[in-house]
Amino acid sequence: MGFLLDQKGPKKMIIGDIDVKETSKLINKGSRMDKFMQRKELEQSVQHASNINLSRKRKPETDIKIDHELPSTSYDSINTDMQCTQNYVKLPTLAKVCDRYGLSDRSAAAVVTSVLHDLGIVSDVNTKNVINRRATRSDTEYVPSNINLNTINKNLATQQNQELVNTQMSSMFYRENNEELQKTVLLDVQNKENILKKEYYYIDENFDLKPIDSQTDFNPLQEFANKKQKKKEKKKKKKRKKKRKKKKKKKKKKKKKEEKEEEKEEDEKQEEDEEDEEEEKEEKEEEEEKEEEKEEEKEVEEEEEK
Incomplete structure (x- = not known):
């Protein structure tokens, strides 16, 4: 900003480009x-109104004292009997079914x-017993991450994989389009630092964890x-087709250019001829x-000689 000098009237100011940007930002x-303040005031008014309605529904007419008590704006005015009790019941089977059939948390809760x-x-x-989508989500996250080898199938704890007991699953793979199962979950158990091998397991129809052997016919890891x-092969084929098409296009363009050049050369030759x-x-x-001029000159000379 700057003040205009040599003024007889009141002071006037000039705003430059930078000041205009700053003023727009401030505005x-x-x-x-x-x-933000308007939204906050609306939320407070809504909370105040809901508190008043709840107290009116819950309290009988004999307990209401209009002359002595006024409705407060805090949450203390809500009666303790009207506080919602959340349902913390775990639903592990629901989580397993959702993972098997690919249901979302919202649809399962509905x-x-x-x-x-x-x-x-x-x-x-x-x-009280309404199931929220958050409950299904917490169970779906809890069940696969806390599966233990000892709890699912104790027979798997042999001498070779004794150290794998009570280890958590690290990753899950889903196998689709199976004749027996719609989806088979394949689990990869991360080994500790002192273990060199990696062992793979899959879950069957009865949700039992079974190891994958090369001798068995069903090997979901191999199918995966x-x-x-x-x-990858399909992607490579597509890339090859694209390359072939590009090469063909280039060849066609070259042929067209050569034909045009030949036509131009022929036209030039014809023009030169x-x-x-x-x-x-x-x-x-x-x-x-x-x-003719020479003949005429000769004739003229002959006539002159005569």
């Missing part, structure tokens, strides 16, 4: 703060709550690897004219 910041509503366990008044190889013929004709005409 935007102030508008954002105003909107299905379970609808079944409970039909059975009469859940109603508009009694919402084969699928990856097939995908025509020009040569015209020049020859002109030369012949000039020679004939010269001969």
